[in-house]
Amino acid sequence: MSEINENLGKQERSQRFQIAEPENLSKRSKWLRDYFYKGRGRKWNNQFTPFTTGTDWDINWHEGDWYINPEVYFYIQALGKKDMGVFASSYRSMASPVKLPENFWELSIPERRIFFLKEVMLNYIPQEIISENDLIAGGRFNTQLSKCFNKKEAKKYWKWNIKNREANFKYHYSGFGNIGAAPGHIIPDYETVIKKGFKYIYEKAIKRYELLSKNDKRGPKGQELRAIITATEIPRKFAKKYADECKKLKEKASSPQRVEELEKMAQNLERVPWEPAETFWQAVQSLWITHMLLMAEESYPGAGLSFGRMDQYLWPYYKKDVIEEKFISKEFAKDILGSFWFHCNTAYDAMIILGRQGITSGYGQLLTLSGCGPNGEDLTNELTYTILEVIDEWYPSLEPKPNVKLHRNSPDKLLDTVINMISRAQGAPFLINFDERSMAGLIAEGIPKEEVWNYACVGCLENTMQGNDRSGTVNCNPNLVKTMELILWNGKNMPGNDKAIKKGEQLGPKSGNPENFQTWKEFWNAWRKQMEFVIKYTVDIYDKDEDIVAKLMPTPLLSSIVRGCIEKGLDIRQGGPELRFVTVNGVGFATLVDSLLAIKKFVYDEKKYTIAQIKDAIMNNFEGLEYEKMSVFLKNKAPKFGNDSDEADELARNIMKTWADECWKFKTPNNYQYRPGMLSWNYWAGEDAGLTIATPDGRKKGTFLSNAICPTSGADLKGPTAVTNSVGRAIGGITEGGELINYLPNGTSQTITFNPSILRDPEHREKFKSYLRGYIENGGTCLQINMLDTEMLKDAQIHPDNYKNLLVRVTGYNAYFTGIGKELQDEIITRECHKM
């Protein structure tokens, strides 16, 4: 008999509340980490520094970059006022003027912008080596650069921008979600920069330019390519300045060892990123200088500007220097990486806090580790493990964000390492991405089978190819749950829910009075109509958000290292990349699924309630005795997504497929194909939740929606394997022939919280490993694991000072538990905590 089936394991309360601290850091890396965490107490920082052309009409902050952060709308502008908001005007007034050459205003926009970037980075931003502990040059990069408009362009911008703003704000405040053409979210072709140098790219651009006809040279292609040519020389000149700084510092160096290091650093900088890197140190230096300049160009630090498969492209250098020739020690290589880690974190100096839910910011400099090769073979190498060591030693820290790719042939050693790291931290210090499922989605979007293995992740978990792919991975975030309101009120908002629109405005199509629907089929068809409308409404707004940056705000430096742009003579923002997508991330998936399941069961199958009763209950926000009872009933008695139930998961899959198919029908004016994803970042917990009325699954207005592909909070009652199976099924399942299907090329995250006792001994760690191997077959594209004891979290709410280091994962982001809002804390506590 099973006397003890509720076994909690050999855990003692005294051990429960330990928070992971950084450990085993070298003296050097420890100094850098400590220095970063001094925050405002530091002498040096990397705040946004604004620069202007000095004209009256200048703009150096484009609000559209931030439209996907609704928590900053207030600072953009309150509804109805047609000028600059707080951010734009304060950056404008603080900006330092940059001296411009006489012919500046005769140049094209891309040429002006690149000239401006060059001037600022070479002559206005100081080149500083942060400390004697720093081995990687490259300090300040957080800029707000002038958009370099002439008066006519500025006028055009404002007219356009105000229209866009009104459309975006209306969309958001009437509960549809948010949309914006965000910067970053791409893996530039860093590999080519490291291996061939900017020289190669410069020559490629010159050759391409020379092939242009006379007419083309005068036109936009010529303008863009000239700007790109200028751009490719900036890294060389910029690195040279840092080389000079290193030489200067030699005189003040405190030890002969430091003198030697500074000499080496100067040599490195005189070579890279212009020439191919020859050593590991040069490769990392080349990568950092390039990366920081891109962040400066986009005036938005690390917005999903991601490194790709770093353990692969740095591997030849590491192998040669550390393993074969032993030119540097592993410890020194780790300090090189440590310096890189430090610089990535300084992106956070730009602004301290964003948003009331406090997911600290929209940064996501992601690096991807491990994964498979062209024949499914494993590509884990010694550098993979070294980088994992750095991640482990730096934990907890915020940047760069690592993803580890697992697949059918991942070695036990890698899984053991992953699990050891999970058990030390309060969860995985990385996201786990699953190759087979992810690749199935990318193949479906047209990536050839021979190439797809080399995909990597950007931002949080979004799947893209490397060096040639902008997939706008976070740009459209419609609230799927909005469709429920539109069906119930025949294409209008619920009466009284019309703050941002005209009273009684017909927003969506008239899908019929639902009170007259006789069958579930009729209701389902109405849902389809409203869903089609939501997607069309979304893409119509995005098209314009994209077009303003395409026409007025090109980024020639980034374009120079995204394959396709030079070849076509087109900026990355104008359709240059070889692979061009915009992702539509559905928000609140499980809340929608559960709502439809409740309607199907109780209105049409069992006829317990009528649509009129459901509408009344929603209008009353389930308040009052009868409606409270109804809310509880709907919450508990309807089938729920996430329990491996055939009925619920099949409807979930149907909704997913229908929705995904619809996304594929549209393209932007700049030739980007819309594609489906389900990232849902923090919106489900923040802005969208607050703007969504009560729902037929019994949820009240303002409470959280479901997160990404996760079940609604607390709805999954059958344990981790069941919820995993549901997720895999919802995003496509498996064909009869055993092939994985994935409707979401962008990917989606499943957050799962375990009780730490599941990793208590080697036997249970083996079991957990098998669970991960099972996930490869049955699960989704991406898993984030929290390892949290509910009692500890409650204690952390009461004594936040004792838990300053407690990092938890929230939708792909690491966030400090004590720094997030109470609501989100409560959500994390009530998440189904799986004991195995």
Place this chain on the structure above:
Amino acid sequence: MSVIIESDKGLIFEIQKMSTEDGPGIRTTVFFKQCPLRCIWCHNPESLLKTPQLEWFKHKCIGCKTCIETCEQKVLTLDEDGLHIDREKCISCGNCVKECPSTALHMFGEWWDLEGLYNEIQKDKVYYQKSKGGVTVSGGEPTLQSSFLLRFLKKCKGNGISTALDTCGFANRKIYEKLLPFVDLVLLDIKQIDSEKHQEFTGVKNEIILENAELIANYVQNNNKKMWIRTPIIPNYTATEDNIKGIGKFIIEKLRNIPERWDLLSFNNLCTAKYERLNMDWPLKDLALMTKQEIEILFDIAKKTGVKNVQWSGLTKIKEDN
């Protein structure tokens, strides 16, 4: 011998997915209702009877009285102390459970047909394969539903799913002979080596159990299967040096050290609330957890008996927390 329920369906009170405590790998544990023993320390009081049983969760109840309105037998009353169930009159029809909006009422025990039960457990086949896990039948005492159990085990084995039988050993040997060909691992409880004490603490003597233990040990050895012994470690009842030494001696001498592993499972009190919800009294509700030091003393004694691969798990308390 207790009554054997012969039925097309099995009465199951819980199906636990991703179970990691009932055999190797990742498993699904299927808990069969009814038990021939009445162990003082029983952790699954809902498993004892052969009928479904109603339980009520105070913290989930919203006080709407829907259950009272629904019940045709009029067995439910609600007052300031909570919901009272007249268990003599309750016929376990389940109507109140169906109507209760908040799932405050729950029925232990549901009749499953073979196809339905198999469909439910095969959903995790991938995890069984990756972990060398499978299905564990537990209870209660699953052998009391031997006809349904046999068909279920055959179906699992026929479809390549590994099986484990978690049993108290108190059943007719013929039942084991029938079941064993379809079982890969037997988890056999030996709780108390002294038969008089065994009767005092569990309601039955242990001779049948020990005879069956020998039968199972011989069978697994001859048929390349496995057997684990499990002993609940309950202060005052089984947590004694004599008992552990005695069980160890039995495993070495009578079972010829055939069992692959011996698990000591330390007492836990997580079931206290279940007893309350079933209106049952639990004599051990105030019994303190053991400390890690106490259980490790017994663990050392067990290891010294010479039995291979002794393990312990379960709840312990920290010393100063009395």
